[in-house]
Amino acid sequence: MSSAESAHTTPDSGSGVASGGPRPSNRRSAAKAARRAELLTAAARQMADRGFAGVRLEDIGGAVGVSGPAMYRHFSSKTELLDEMLLDISRRLYTGGREVVQRGGSPAETLDALIAFHIDVLVTKPDLIAVQDRDLSSLTPEANHEVRRLQRRYVEDWVDVLMSDDEGHALERQEARVRVHAMFGLLNSSPRLPDFDPDRLRSLLRTMALAALRVPVTS
DSSP: OOHHHHHHHHHHHOOHHHHTSOOHHHHHHHHHHHHHHHHHHHHHHHHHHHOGGGOOHHHHHHHTTOOHHHHTTTOSSHHHHHHHHHHHHHHHHHHHHHHHHHTOOOHHHHHHHHHHHHHHHHHHOHHHHHHHHHOGGGSOHHHHHHHHHHHHHHHHHHHHHHHHSTTTTTOOHHHHHHHHHHHHHHHHTSOOOTTSOHHHHHHHHHHHHHHHHTOOOOO
């Protein structure tokens, strides 16, 4: 390459920051998204402990070093924060359950995989499950409607699998739905036990879930 060509191409090659490094706007966006995620995690922890009504926006910000006024750069209100939190976990449950069902396998295998999936969310995100189970009434009407729609679709996927299982084929759909709701109530109300061995907890919850779903049909 000639010196003229080299001189001509040097501006295009630029520095690492200009051509290959993240732009300042991208870094700011990533930092804001990370801080927003921290706030959601802190909010879930505090609301699981004290309930939605017992937590202030300032308390949530203080837990991650964000001052009261700075909180409003991320969330305009505590209700907006709750909406995002519960919409996110509801979408995760529904889409995760759909993926399990779409992987195929026998009904018994799919049911077992659904149980394992739900328990994994319960064990790894206990604060979110606790808030979802208790504070739905504090959502805005629009978020409440969407969360309940996602929950119904998640439940119906379980009902479909349960009714196609060898041990559930004799169930009426309404009874299958009752069993699924009862199982969720049983699992979701399990206390948060940070000192309990996770593998032992998963095994115990799986046994409880199967027992709730497969109670013998009575006439």
